[in-house]
Amino acid sequence: MEHQSPQEDLQAKIESLRKRYEEDGQSFATHLEGALHSRYINYWDYIHLDTLLTLQTPKTDFPDELIFITYHQITELYFKLILHEMGQLREANEVTGDFFYEKLYRMNWFLGRLIESFDIIAVGMDQNQFIKFRAALTPASGFQSVQYRLIEIASTDFINLVDKDCRNKYSDYATIEEMFEDIYWKKGAIDVATGKKSLTLRQFEEKYSRRLLRMANENKIKNLYAIYKRLPFEVQNDEKIILAMKRFDTYININWPLAHYKYAVRYLIKESNTVESTGGTNWQKYLPPRFQKRIFFPSLYSEQEINDWGKTWVETEVLQNKSPR
């Protein structure tokens, strides 16, 4: 192919630009004039830095509360990136094995960084300060993270999110609306003595139930597990894909919950006294994965693996209380 001179190259670009505006019924000349006057983009406007830095607003004067807020926000941004990848899989007209793997790989990568970075809490937050400022945050709790719930809903068939003791109650024809009443996190936030829903749960439901139900229905045949089960047989059995699926499942349902639980234990238990959580769950029973047995892709595991779900990590990490300090 003949090489274009810079002048010809520029001419060709101007011509393409003219065509683009003409096709949209826009005046090329007016757009050129606009370009003459428009401001150059800069970093701080592009990422809305000034706005971003106004979003960390502690409720008390304890300095370490800033770490607590900021790290929650960092986590939510990572959740957003994960949901972004899941959305692309859900909306794709055709999902090839390569595309599926690429999205899963990214999601795993983001989750891996989140799990590693939980130690920011341990290094950055003094327990005495936490015990005091947390009281000012009641009844707010990470339990109310809608993105966390959306990731779960986009990951698996709804029945796998139903409290494990209630799963047998539902036939294959059960509706999402029926199963929603027994979703695992509702069970966690019910006062055992009174049988009443906690305020944390009631507020969350009031704000998000309709959205969660809509998303659950949209994800019925488009969740990650359903998409996986529609891949060609040889792709489903590709070891690389199976490993990536298991990694995703383990990261979300074991490693992240345990990294989180480790710090709940460290921060909420002081000199053998357990402090009540802000969300009011019986958290020592609720949070550990081995009690919950949330598994997104059950068909990928042996019976033994399912029986041992979450055990090893609890033993090595939480019980021996390894931490960066």
Ligand code: HEM
């Ligand atoms: C020292 C730090 C933390 C402590 C002590 C803590 C404590 C708790 C407790 C006790 C619960 C159970 C619900 C309740 O009773 O409130 C919970 C749930 C939750 N927290 Fe945290 N948390 C901490 C940090 C974080 C961070 C940084 C995030 C990041 C977003 C987070 C996200 C969540 C989520 C998503 C749940 C729901 C988990 C589930 O339903 O299985 N937490 N947290």
